Amino acid sequence: MEDMSQYPLELTGDDIPMVRFMNVTKRYGKLTVLDRLNLDVATGEMVTVIGPSGSGKTTVLRMLMTLETINEGVIYVDGKPLTHMEKNGALVPASPKHLRMMRSQIGMCFQHFNLFPHMTALENCMEGPVQVLGMSKQEARKRSEDLLDLVGMIEKKDQHPSRLSGGQQQRVAIARALAMRPKVMLFDEVTSALDPEVIGEVTNVIRDLVNKHNLTMLMVTHQMGFAKDISDRICFFFDGSIEEQGAPDALFGNPQRERTQQFLSAVKEAG
């Protein structure tokens, strides 16, 4: 058993990060996917995670969304433990109730959109606010329509997902996540399942969010150019840990580590 007393019950001080991974380890059986990850994301920061497949980058987002449990370490969101909670002055694994309370601060978009196929675009966006936040239908409709407008999907609000293209579905999914007003947004390879010609419509929406809203964002992507454009920081993952991180210009322009150089040149060759 891990000694939990090394982790604070909550983060204090002037400079509390929005997200902090502290010694986070994730294993599947004997395979260690993430090995003692330490990563802070500041409020309003846009951090992009890149790396070869199997490097654990998607797991980082999934743990933060509580879709995966962690084996060791603690994740903090806005200073409070997410994966754990305080009980009698010590940290214990989070209860479902604690998870529900903490999860409300986090939103996520998926590679395969995961829209609800039996609901229209508008109903998809209203579902969370009405059911989970207990908002009135009028209020939720107003909020959802504003967001669908923001992502350029207001015209298609009464369409079911099966009638929308991949890019359109992903834009609705972004609006759906934003409708919950999360403090942290996670984008998990949101353009990977899209046809090349519609990738732009999704990246433009995200670009817009970065420019106009003070959301904290974590993104996993293979679109290096896009990542370079909009990120405050890039983390290069290799084999379950952060091999190198830094500002986009530095990391892409002058990578220090050999593995980073190899990865970036391989990506460049693939075009």
Added chain:
Amino acid sequence: MGFHWKWDFTWEILPRLLEATLNTLIAAGAGYAIAIVLGLVLALAQRTPYRALTFVVREFVEFIRSTPLILQIFFVFYVGPQFGVRMSPWTSGMIAIGLHYSAYLSEVYRGGLNSVGKGQWEACTALNMSTRQAYTRIIIPQAVPPALAGMGNYLVGIFKDTPMLSVIGVAELMHTANAIGSESYRFLEPYTLVGVIFLAISLPAAGFIRVFETYVRRKLGLK
């Protein structure tokens, strides 16, 4: 003995058989209503994180599916009273047939629920929905269309199995045909009519179920 079909006798017994048909429909409907609800409970119980519960329910379903319906009917009706549970033929029959078909329907539901992708659950978590909200709002509505064909089959199945209730004295169609036979010593007309009535209800029902399935899919906006 030759083939002597008596039309006047046929017309004479038809009203009695039609009356009994109503009982058959009520039995099938009530039994199916029990099975639909209980089947969902059995299916959901097998998806909880509680291993012991899952195991017990799983074995229960297997037990029900592996023993004959007629045995279960006899058991409820004749063995029940020995434990102080005394019920009318109707009540016993509804419990037995409802229980029996709930086991089959739970398997249909299970298939439907499993057909809903993992991504839908993840979206529910990302929207911070409770398990209950996820099931009622997202998962079950999507599990129903793929389950409808199977559900329809068992609706026709339960309807065709109601004659078994005649063995404990439920006055449904078969029971009435038997009664007519032993009163008049004529079996050809009553049994033939029973067959025709079953056919006349089963065939359109199967067609109706297919139409209903398409309607539900369209209504839910699914392909």
